Amino acid sequence: MLMEIKQGDGFTLLRPRTNILKKKPTSVDSNWNFKDYFGAFLVRVSSYRNNYTTPTGLFKIGKPDKTSQVVVSANYKLSFDILRKSLAGLDLWILVLDTKGVNVWCAAGKGTFGTRELIKKIQESNLELFVEHKHLILPQLAGPGVNAHEVKKVTGFKVFYGPVAARDIPDYLKAKKVATPQMRKIEFSTWNRLVLTPMEFIPLFKYLIYYIIFIAFLFGLKTEGIIFKDITLYGYPYILSGFMALVSGSILTPVLLPIIPSRYFFIKGWIMGFIVQISLLINFLNKNEEIYFYSGISENLPFLILSLILFPLFSSFAALQFTGSTTFTNMTGVYKEHKYAIPLYKSGAAISFILIVLHKLLLWR
């Protein structure tokens, strides 16, 4: 009987069930080449990460034999690359599940790194023909998707939850599959948070462009037509403040997360946005003669008020988006934040819109 297994990157493998050992699992190298490094960079800054997959099934690293351990991974290429890099010098089997190119933690949450997929891959790869033991090492963060007891009942393989980070696997194996409490904890260092910020900033920046076009059109508009000088004069503080509010909420707040007061993300983002906006206002007022306030402070009063309402709230909104990227928030808490924050955003947006129009009317002549 022939069984056709579709592989992630397009090639097809024909595997006779009765003579499985004819077709050997592919060997993988633990070293990274330029393409791997470049890919690891691209996935951090673009939607490239949505289609960054590896083939699935059973692989070899080093020269594994029947007594070698089996580690299970996802087919997100960055996860797989980090895993193989961490296993340099070891002889192991790697069983790659089809998680649709999603990392272990997120795939477990969605259920694609799940009990069913694991059982399917154990059976499809005929794992029991390659190893004589009945042990599987899973990444600990696969826990939300895999029921270890169920896997044991169906396949006979006992699930060992390994460390959170792949780099701890060699030590975990040396300790005969016992993880220290340190290996069981998720980290969320400043660096961990920093690498996530481009994908916080870029998606929201697309919306900021609409705002910039609106401001440029509104403040450039005169009875004579669109005046570019007026955009730079009156629209500029709106545009700079909007941009800095996004920087505040999507980059500064995530990076400075532990030192900003409050446990609520929407308050953290608001505080950061308020500090940023105050410093911008001081900067604008210092330049009052030549640039912004040459036409008088009273005409620009709507902007002064609005800037302290709209931009801190915008920063707060951007910071709230980060809840989903962290390793320490929970769903009930995030719901609670939205219950408080959404009404604030709605009323803040309404007041700001009125003030923008008022500002424009005061400047109209």
Added chain:
Amino acid sequence: MNLTYLSNVSTLKLDEEKCTGCRYCIFVCPREVLNFHSRKAHIINIDQCIECGACQLNCDSNAITVQSGVGCSAAIIYSMFTGKEATCGAGSNTSGGCC
């Protein structure tokens, strides 16, 4: 630095009577919410709980319950405005979603 989220919000519940002591909940918890003594698991730090659901799924005796789900703002806003369930990928323009 250990970051902690809001206090007293986690829906995690553990029925110690039902616990059979397999310790799988301790293995899967990435936040040291549970510990193990006197042959049973105990909740020691509920505010660290991120409601990932790993302990519930890996509990063979149904001793643990927790309402797990995505703590993702985009998904929650989408569900608040449409009334649909919050899932990964909801409200985003790519089918792959955010993570």
